[in-house]
Amino acid sequence: MVIVLQILFVLALIIVIILFVFRISRTKLTTQLPENYEGLLADYVKFYRHLDKDGKEKFEKRVAHFLSAVKITGVNAIVEDIDRLLIASGAIIPVYAIPDWQYINLHEVLLYPGAFNMDFDQAGSDRDIGGMVGTGALQNVMIITKWQLRQGFINSNDAHNTAIHEFVHLIDKMDGTLDGVPEIILERKYTEQWRNLMNSTIMQMKTYGSDIDMYGATNTVEFFAVISEYFFEQPDLLKARHPDLYEMLVLIFKTGR
């Protein structure tokens, strides 16, 4: 009789352990998202607001997946739920139409409170950098400031979004060269056309000025990041004013209106 009770006890214990482990693994993905994620995304992320019900669900899943794969660390800044959601949104928006995309070249995002300079000095006088894709010792790391991150999403009527800008640099970098040509997602037959269009637009910008942020005229790397911000923030305006650029970006990001 005692043996039977002992066996029953052990069996019950095993069942409890199995249920516990199952529960943990099941809740792991959903706990990557804060409780009120739907409200926060709807309030801050225009791209998400414009998606239908299925599209929103797909977006949420990809945001959760991103947050489970990439660590977000505050450097003299507290990482709040909204910051985590906005960083993940900036990551997902450019690759939303590209299935199974993974940022294999990103392990960690460092969140700084305000702008920093090239020496990562938060108190320097030339604090004009709002985001950066790490190189050298900071390989696989992205730095973004809380201020720029939030401004990019709050002001949805301009063509600026620092998070999108930095993630586009990562996409560009994925093929091994940071050159403004994202060969990993752009078909080979279009790469020359894209390079020529970037160079001719930069020349025009330098000569006549432009409604495109002049920072884009720095080089093709910055041009690609800047024009991608414009594409995702103001697609209708870009289509009307720069149809040739718009068409190429549709080919690159596999999306458009």
Ligand SMILES: [Zn+2]
């Ligand atoms: Zn840049």
